[in-house]
Amino acid sequence: MSVKSTLPLHSRAKELRLDGFSLTVIEGPGSGASFRAEMREVSVGTAQGNDLVLADPTVSRHHFSLSATPEGYLLKDLGSSNGTWVSGMRVLSGYVEPGARVRVGRTTLLVDQVNEDICEALSPEDGFGPLLGQSSAMRRIFAALPRVAQSDSTVLLEGETGTGKGVLAAAIHEASPRATGPFVVLDCAAIAPTLIESELFGHVKGSFTGAQADRAGAFEQAKGGTIFIDEIGELPLDMQPKLLRALEERSVKRVGGNQRVKLDVRVIAATNRDLRTEVNRNAFRADLFYRLNVVRIHVPPLRERTGDIERLARHFHADLVPDNPIPDDLLESLRRQSWPGNVRELRAAIERAVLFNDPAILALGNDVEPAPGVKDRDDDIDLEVPFRVCKQKASDQWERRYVRALLRATHDNISEASRRVKMDRSHLRTLLRKYGFRGADEGGA
């Protein structure tokens, strides 16, 4: 797949063009039906909300999705019951070529490239409110946000933990006509299932033990503003029809109350799961999913937009050390990590690097001093263990982190590593063995 050249705007592209594709049913019920993708992602299944709806009862409600990406056509099984098959292999997630035949249930579909490109606008900005990013993945989201913010549509944010869904929700609210109204956050994962109803909709005095006074729930508190329902995938099944009703009627009833109160509230929900998969396994109601899935924004993990690391790192570092730019070595070391905890983890790592001079993060040779007023950590000192043992343990831990940072900084090139820190090569080898590291490349010594 090619990403076609785009018009430069201040030296950056203003749109992303991806190879268009079509899906044609070549075997099974509905044979001959064809669907041409107009957006990046197409979902296929038997449920009505899919882009391509199949009539085959052996196909799952949300069976698979196919997306045009700069790397190729990405096929993802959405937790179907009998799998998505290409060339006799079951595929959970993988790239397929034009001409690929995808088998789902008793249906076979042909993936074909079409002449019309899929065109996506990219924002010329590398941020939206507090949300930063210069990757095309983020600028594509930024391009859509002004319109999303101006509308009152329900938004569903999807993405791994720490990708910035909370910041994004707040940014949408801030840019919306509701900005002067409240922004109320309710995290379904942080509330005991028995209390969720009262937290969402409020309660009247005496409706349950502990309900000592009438209390407004998050919906009522968000009146005139936005409610952000985080981790919506954790919402217990028995609560889902109640939330659906609140969304449809824009009204709530307090626990123990008998009146429904009409409310003007905008809803933004977030999840780190694919709710389509949850619908397939009956853990999430399909009707609620469709009601939430009006505007869907997928925030990609940081490892899929490594181009954002530098922008974010400079920002977080400048927050902590406004007078010094981030050291190049630190940046280099940050760029090479995979960040399973995404932006949250990146920020925490920079804080640790700056505050504690952590050599696992700080690449060698930078001279960031601990911030003034910051106390050294002593929570790893065990006074029950003899001094000598404790010191040896700490020294080993530090040595291991040092070697790890050195290997990262030199891309496992042992010759370069030993030159760089003026360590004898045989000693470095001893340390590699001691800590179980493998120097992949000797480099030109």
Ligand SMILES: Nc1ncnc2c1ncn2[C@@H]1O[C@H](COP(=O)(O)OP(=O)(O)OP(=O)(O)O)[C@@H](O)[C@H]1O
């Ligand atoms: N694009 C971004 N620009 C600036 N800061 C960001 C960005 N993305 C995330 N952050 C920062 O990373 C941290 C985590 O972000 P946030 O809480 O919004 O993630 P999340 O996706 O909602 O995580 P979770 O699913 O665990 O709730 C926040 O401190 C936020 O400031």
